Amino acid sequence: MTPDADSLVALGARSEALALLRGSAEDVLTREWDPSRTRDLLDGEGPSWARPLWERLRGLGWADLLVPEAHGGGGGTVSELCVLAETVGTSTAPVPLVAVSVANGCLARPAPSAVPCVPITGAPWSLTRSAGEFRLSGHHPFVAYGDTADSFVTAAAHPDVDILLVHVDANAPGVTSEPLDPLDGMPCAAVTFDDVNVDDDRIVARGPSAAGRWHATELTSTVAWTAELTGLAAAANDLAVDYAKHRIAFGRPIGSFQAIKHRIVDQRAAIEVARALWLRAAVALDGGAPDASALTALAAFWAIDQLRAVPEGAIQVFGGIGYTWEHVAHVFLRRAAVLSALLGPPARHREVVVPWLLSRMSEPRPT
């Protein structure tokens, strides 16, 4: 009945629990934030992110959601993080929820500061070992919230240890963090490690356990950013819906014209597909299902393929007013462009999905 080894009852109960969480998260964010404040931040100097808002959300435990309860965290699930990320997207709040909570979850310790650590995923590090000491080199061109982070968590391969999961201070010798200026003002950085010494106390885990932990971290990061992008797209589309109800042209609300109405409906359909996909991926991750990587790749592929276009379509609905700095439409356009790029090239996700599709061909289909 269900696509995965999941019962209808569990699915129904989870949907209800997540809907409650979404409701209370939305309450907080609509009280604390709205897209015009994101636009106002873009007017300021330097990177634009909402540190005071993030401190309040941190106070609510959002940053430590994935940290096990035994380690002082919230003991939450990836699905729950995705719901929070979606509401962050909806509000356009510029906060490092995904980066920080994924890093804290990986390190399994609550956040001691605002941005104690962010993950650096997909970096082609070179890890060398001499006289028993590991040294890390390499460059990552775009680390989300890297410009505000106190430290980084990342992983590198070495023949002696398989995978080494390391925690590197941003001000450690050999670490350079060059501030970037992306479209949405996110405080990102290009991070270079130049022969950085990895002391034993900077090694979080090694071997197969490190590999599994890091893989889960990368997938969680991808699926949570996908959820944030979904919320962002949904909010942009909702604004377009609202505008289409009230803007009069040729004597009628423009939303009565099929050219407008059908565009908005198609965008909504793409959003519903995206939400169903990240939810499945998140549940697979929570359950440790073998399909988790393929489902995550599928969700990310669809989001990149379809959701960046939603704020574009919203601006088409707004018409000229959507091209002004004053209107908030460009806040969504900017953030969606950055989040889509952050998710990586669609081809990378595609090359995870297709082998999975082909491998399923030989299996009997569940009824």
Place this chain on the structure above:
Amino acid sequence: MTPSNDEYGVPLEPADIAFRDEVRAFLRRELTPELSAKARSESERIEQLREWQLRLHAAGLAAISWPEEFGGRAATVVQQIVFSAELARVRAPEPVNRSAINQLGPTIMQWGDDAQRAHFLPRILTGEDVWCQGFSEPDAGSDLASLRTRAEVDGEALVVTGQKIWTSKAEYADWIYILARTDPAAPKHEGISFVLVDLRSDGIEIRPIRQITGRSEFNEVFFSAVRIPLANVVGRLNDGWRVAHSTLGYERVGQSRTHRIERRLDILLDMATTPVGDATRPVDDPLVRHELTRFAAQVEALRQIAAQATAAGVRGVEPGPEASVAKLLTSEVDQAMAGFGLDLAGVAGTLRRGSPGAAKDGNVALSYLLMRAATLGAGTSEIQRNLIGERLLGLPRDP
């Protein structure tokens, strides 16, 4: 699949387990080889389906979701899921009167009078009256309320004149339920009545429609001054639009709505991995992989959305907004995949069944034609978009 308490994704109460065992025993006993054998002709197939419905009815399984007072057994959502799953597992056929059981029966229960309930409901259950639906007209498809078939009151009778189109099963059905205009002066949604018509009445002519596939699965039904007892109006005279709305709203629970698109994706994957002339496989082309991933995303999302809708049904709550985009997306992706089949197969995809070299024995070409209907039937995609825009998003109505 081994019997367990968890095989349908829902926990079973003792009564559900007893029901499951009853259904299984029924299927072992009654789904005999002559019923599942491939029919040699359309009339033989109809006879099989009639016989199948009789057996279902004799076991009290023809309309399990109906209330007991009308011959059903008031099955719970869980039991409906069990029932659908068990029948699907052994590939049991549909009863001949499936659409009347799912749609007309509940309509008569809700809107009909006692005499109509007493007469028609048992005959739907036995298949004694096989029904077809006469809503669409040549000039009233998407804009159904502009229908022009007239029904004039003449004493205790209605005199029906007009034409219906896209009527499936009319060639063997006994009765047809139609929408006809009973008050031409009223605004277009208000002068319509819901009428039950005996297809053996004088003045009815049925002509098959030849579709773009060359097959005939639909008909035109012509009415010239057909006299129908006034007692055959369901609901009040001129209130048929509301009655029809509920007819179209009844939907069966527990059925896999995504089976067809899952199957089509599998076929595309099979074609994509089959080497073509120069021994390359289509799937080695990144553009092919890209398109397959795009289809898979939609198919997998629709499976999730269908499961969520069923889960909502089990909990007795309304399905979420995602359910309202499912029909649109399913039609669109089904049609797009059939088109992609043609891309994958190249010229071989254009070859008809029986032709040398025809891809998938001509099914690629046939599906391409057939799938034009996916975005037309049961509400065109444009009408679906209007409905989603107006009902879900609250956008202003199309004039």
